[in-house]
Amino acid sequence: RAKTIGFIGLGAMGREMATNLLSKTFQASNDAELTFVVHDTVDQSTTRFLTASTSLFPGRHILPASSPAGVASLASTVITMVPSSPQVKEVYMSESGILEGLKSLGNPSDPSNSTLCIDCTTLDPLVAVQVADQIKRAVTSDVGAFDMVDAPVSGGTVGARAGTLSFMVGSDLHQSFTQAEHTLLKMGSRAIHCGKNGNGLIAKIANNLLLGISMLATSEAMLLGTVHGLSPQILAHIINTSTGKCWSSEVNNPCPGALHGTDKSPPAERDYEGGFAAKLQAKDLGLALSAAQQKGVPTPLGMLATNIYKALGENPDFMNRDFSVAFKALSSAVGK
Ligand code: NAD
Numbered sequence: 194r195a196k197t198i199g200f201i202g203l204g205a206m207g208r209e210m211a212t213n214l215l216s217k218t219f220q221a222s223n224d225a226e227l228t229f230v231v232h233d234t235v236d237q238s239t240t241r242f243l244t245a246s247t248s249l250f251p252g253r254h255i256l257p258a259s260s261p262a263g264v265a266s267l268a269s270t271v272i273t274m275v276p277s278s279p280q281v282k283e284v285y286m287s288e289s290g291i292l293e294g295l296k297s298l299g300n301p302s303d304p305s306n307s308t309l310c311i312d313c314t315t316l317d318p319l320v321a322v323q324v325a326d327q328i329k330r331a332v333t334s335d336v337g338a339f340d341m342v343d344a345p346v347s348g349g350t351v352g353a354r355a356g357t358l359s360f361m362v363g364s365d366l367h368q369s370f371t372q373a374e375h376t377l378l379k380m381g382s383r384a385i386h387c388g389k390n391g392n393g394l395i396a397k398i399a400n401n402l403l404l405g406i407s408m409l410a411t412s413e414a415m416l417l418g419t420v421h422g423l424s425p426q427i428l429a430h431i432i433n434t435s436t437g438k439c440w441s442s443e444v445n446n447p448c449p450g451a452l453h454g455t456d457k458s459p460p461a462e463r464d465y466e467g468g469f470a471a472k473l474q475a476k477d478l479g480l481a482l483s484a485a486q487q488k489g490v491p492t493p494l495g496m497l498a499t500n501i502y503k504a505l506g507e508n509p510d511f512m513n514r515d516f517s518v519a520f521k522a523l524s525s526a527v528g529k
Pocket of ligand 1: 202205207232274275276280283284346348350468469
């Protein structure tokens with residue numbers, strides 16, 4: 194088990210992350226016992242991953258598992274990357290989940306059974322803490338042999354492919370953070386220990402609250418200027434050299450044409466294909482509002498933004514497009 198890594202959830206982010214992890218792991222060592230085991234509920238995703246990775250590393254051990262329990266029974270490090278709280282509960286707590294796989298190992302004080310689960314999903318921090326608590330105590334009430342950290346990511350599918358993601362890690366034990374960091378740096382360029390379990394997710398949803406609002410603000414500003422006849426390129430250049438500059442204006446500008454002449458090619462140039470889906474942004478803002486409500490934090494802008502992304506996330510024309518599609522939705526009000 195010590196030489197086996199498991200990966201569950203081979204979607205837009207997961208397949209890129211798993212490819213980098215597998216490549217860097219196999220490139221770093223010729224140990225014939227090194228094994229990579231994967232699982233996804235969609236068989237096609239698993240098959241596609243296996244075909245691509247075995248052609249990259251012929252002869253190395255790359256296997257499918259029929260369930261998360263199967264992954265946990267084989268691997269000492271398990272990474273999960275699924276949509277949100279319901280799927281994390283299913284992957285970890287269902288009858289064929291990771292918890293059952295760990296229980297089947299038996300004696301947690303046997304070092305060969307020790308397992309670290311690294312969940313990179315963006316989900317409700319409270320659910321993440323509850324699931325981690327059950328994993329830590331999978332067999333006995335002693336914490337140590339089995340551990341789980343939350344490690345949500347920033348950087349999107351582009352960062353996932355390039356291996357430049359930032360991970361925000363919530364881990365009660367510093368030792369588990371250090372162990373997780375070793376794996377995470379094969380998929381990203383930084384991993385930051387944010388404190389106790391759940392704190393990685395609080396950092397992630399606070400960032401996405403700001404991101405969701407800044408994208409709407411950028412959309413309004415770009416629309417205001419261009420409807421009055423300004424060139425999108427000139428307006429973006431002014432904003433990006435002035436005080437309004439932010440990631441949404443500089444890297445992921447929502448107005449087509451705004452970043453022409455730069456090295457950036459945001460989803461707005463491809464009718465908002467790819468990128469970070471509007472429905473996922475709606476989900477993350479929902480998580481942020483619920484975390485804010487738990488502590489009585491006022492979020493007047495967050496509430497407005499959540500309603501807007503919820504509407505986009507329920508509209509079949511916009512739900513799977515990059516969240517910068519908010520610009521297109523607003524533009525329709527002025528007949529653009
Ligand atoms: P996705 O929907 O493309 O991929 C999720 C994968 O999980 C799918 O392949 C799905 O089949 C699989 N899955 C679902 N339930 C499962 C289960 N019970 N067992 C095994 N596999 C299961 O989503 P994504 O874009 O890869 O996002 C994953 C997570 O990363 C989300 O929490 C998202 O908010 C977060 N995130 C996404 C981006 C982005 O740009 N896409 C950026 C940062 C963070």
